[in-house]
Amino acid sequence: MQSLYVEGNSAMHRLSPRVKLLSLAIFSVVLFISTDIALLSIAMLLAAVVYGIVGLPLRDALRRLRPVFLTIAVVAFFNLIFNPWHDAVVTLLRLTTLMLLAAAVTATTTITQFIDEVTALARPLERTGWVQPDDIGLSLGLVLRFVPEVIDRYQAIREAHRARGLKVRPTTVLAPLIILTLRDADNIAAAIDARRIRRHVS
Amino acid sequence: MSTRDLVLTALFAAIIVALGLLPPITLGFIPVPITAQSLGVMMAGVVLGARRGAIAVLIVLALVAAGQPVLSGGRGGLAIFASPSAGFLIGWIFAAFVTGYLSERLVNHQQSGLVQGVSFFLAAVIGCIAVLYAFGITYLATAGGMGFQKAFVGSMAFIPGDVIKAFVAALLGRAVMVGYPLLPARA
Numbered sequence: 001m002q003s004l005y006v007e008g009n010s011a012m013h014r015l016s017p018r019v020k021l022l023s024l025a026i027f028s029v030v031l032f033i034s035t036d037i038a039l040l041s042i043a044m045l046l047a048a049v050v051y052g053i054v055g056l057p058l059r060d061a062l063r064r065l066r067p068v069f070l071t072i073a074v075v076a077f078f079n080l081i082f083n084p085w086h087d088a089v090v091t092l093l094r095l096t097t098l099m100l101l102a103a104a105v106t107a108t109t110t111i112t113q114f115i116d117e118v119t120a121l122a123r124p125l126e127r128t129g130w131v132q133p134d135d136i137g138l139s140l141g142l143v144l145r146f147v148p149e150v151i152d153r154y155q156a157i158r159e160a161h162r163a164r165g166l167k168v169r170p171t172t173v174l175a176p177l178i179i180l181t182l183r184d185a186d187n188i189a190a191a192i193d194a195r196r197i198r199r200h201v202s
Numbered sequence: 203m204s205t206r207d208l209v210l211t212a213l214f215a216a217i218i219v220a221l222g223l224l225p226p227i228t229l230g231f232i233p234v235p236i237t238a239q240s241l242g243v244m245m246a247g248v249v250l251g252a253r254r255g256a257i258a259v260l261i262v263l264a265l266v267a268a269g270q271p272v273l274s275g276g277r278g279g280l281a282i283f284a285s286p287s288a289g290f291l292i293g294w295i296f297a298a299f300v301t302g303y304l305s306e307r308l309v310n311h312q313q314s315g316l317v318q319g320v321s322f323f324l325a326a327v328i329g330c331i332a333v334l335y336a337f338g339i340t341y342l343a344t345a346g347g348m349g350f351q352k353a354f355v356g357s358m359a360f361i362p363g364d365v366i367k368a369f370v371a372a373l374l375g376r377a378v379m380v381g382y383p384l385l386p387a388r389a
Binding site for chain 1: 203205209210216220223245261264269278280281283285287346382
């Protein structure tokens with residue numbers, strides 16, 4: 001599993017992650033207010049330039065966008081058939097612009113920077129007791145740590161099926177996968193508490 | 203949230219991510235392979251309950267936003283949320299919550315296996331089909347500009363597959379409840 005971050009030193013890389021994420025949020029609102037095709041076209045071209053300076057080779061840059069652009073294109077196609085063409089074009093331009101800007105932010109923001117920003121954003125909620133901001137990074141880190149383990153376990157269960165001549169069925173594979181994985185929770189939790197990683201938990 | 207609950211949600215998020223990376227599994231009775239990731243969302247509710255299930259899904263979406271290719275087919279990054287079908291992703295959180303809420307209320311250990319299975323199935327259908335499609339269709343109709351009627355008709359094609367997944371999720375929910383009970387949630 002490789003992060004979508006791209007090493008580089010472009011203007012987008014140097015911009016602070018907070019500025020990037022905030023402007024992306026603002027742009028997404030502005031884009032949905034505007035219905036002017038000329039304006040949206042200019043915005044899309046600018047977004048393409050922003051994505052272009054990130055420094056990805058053209059082929060990689062396009063391959064990343066393909067799954068999202070496909071859904072946008074399919075919806076635009078149906079809109080063109082069933083709805084007024086003006087609306088269809090507006091939606092196409094709007095979502096494509098947003099996709100390009102979002103992809104540019106993702107390609108130039110590391111996961112650490114992102115987690116720091118989300119943690120800072122959650123800081124005011126700390127007093128409400130709904131969320132402990134420091135737990136966000138811990139949870140995301142735990143997931144990345146355990147995904148390979150879950151995949152190994154899945155392969156092992158599949159091998160066990162094969163060895164016994166059983167067909168690999170979702171019910172017979174996933175039940176042991178879930179039970180075996182979740183059974184580790186107590187030990188992992190004990191390990192975390194023993195190291196006092198969650199300082200707010202006494 | 204206790205450390206154990208935090209670890210449980212993170213582990214389940216890891217299972218959901220892994221289900222997206224693994225090749226699709228073929229069901230015995232129909233030839234079409236299913237992508238197991240949305241099955242993972244149903245199971246989050248059925249296995250972990252409302253709060254922990256919703257948080258597990260939220261963690262997966264946070265990883266998507268953080269630029270990790272954790273969705274099926276190696277998709278990820280903020281651009282995913284610009285897709286007209288992004289409503290189905292956001293809806294996952296509420297789908298897992300409602301499925302979990304209903305599972306907590308409808309299922310208990312005194313019931314027979316059949317009652318438990320049917321209850322889990324109902325919880326998954328209401329949460330991960332009715333609630334999920336309400337979010338997905340609304341977003342598709344407004345942000346995707348399709349209009350409600352067309353968005354509704356277009357989404358119907360995916361319902362049969364999701365009903366089958368709800369059935370599988372119900373079987374798994376019962377299997378996990380027997381093997382490693384987590385519901386009703388411990389305080």
